[in-house]
Amino acid sequence: MKLKTNLPIFIVFALFFSFQDQAIAQEDPLSTPRSEFWRNVRFGGGLGLAFGNNNTQITVAPSAIYQYNEYIAFGPGLNFNYQKFGDFSSTLYGVSGIFLANPIPEIQLSGELEQLFGTQKINDIGGSQSFDVNNTALFLGVGYRYGGVTIGARYNVLFDNNDGIYAEAWQPFVRVYF
Structure with missing residues (x-):
């Protein structure tokens, strides 16, 4: 059962680091020249952390974006989310799409549509329930x-x-693209 819980984490990190290797390999001056499309693709993603009263939430979200111009970028991503709140825990994985707008270089506006799937577990005096x-x-x-x-x-x-996925509507984030 432990392997099943760690499998989504392994997949997310494996994909993230394979994207990094590809980005570095594509910049090798001895490699074949990249097409115009691949010159505008950037790899990276985001991290989210939320802490509250007996609550922890961690999100890891590697993604790739196509930098359409200096103001607009968009692309797909993968998500992994872990949440623990008292006797409740959830492990989630999913896919997302992101749209980024930079009206000025220092400000970034974003829209992210995310679909998560996973398992939640409740431990109480009568035992544990998983769904x-x-x-x-x-x-x-x-x-x-x-x-x-x-x-x-x-x-x-x-x-x-009442959805049991997120503890709060607001989340801080750190997003990095190379």
Whole structure:
């Protein structure tokens, strides 16, 4: 059972580091020239951390974006999310799409549509219960950007206190693209 829980983590990190190797290999001057499309593709992603009263939430989200011009970028991503709140825990994985707008170089606006699947577990005096879940989230965010790093906050406009996925609608984030 432990292997099943760690499999999504392994997949997310394996994909993230394979993207990094590809990005480095594509910049090798001895390699074949990249097409115009691949010159505009950037790899990276985001991290999210939320802590509250007996609550921990960790999100790792590697992604790739196509930099359409200096103002607009968009692309797909993968997500891994772990949450623990008292006797409740969840391990989630999923896919996302991200749209980034930079009205000025230092400010980044974002929209992220995310679909998560996973397992939640509740431990109580009578034992533990485990069940499968899925959730759709739409995050709108704003951040300060310096180079390829953006630090900011995002808000889940589809947040529901009863969905059991996110503890709060607001989340801080760190997003990096190389």
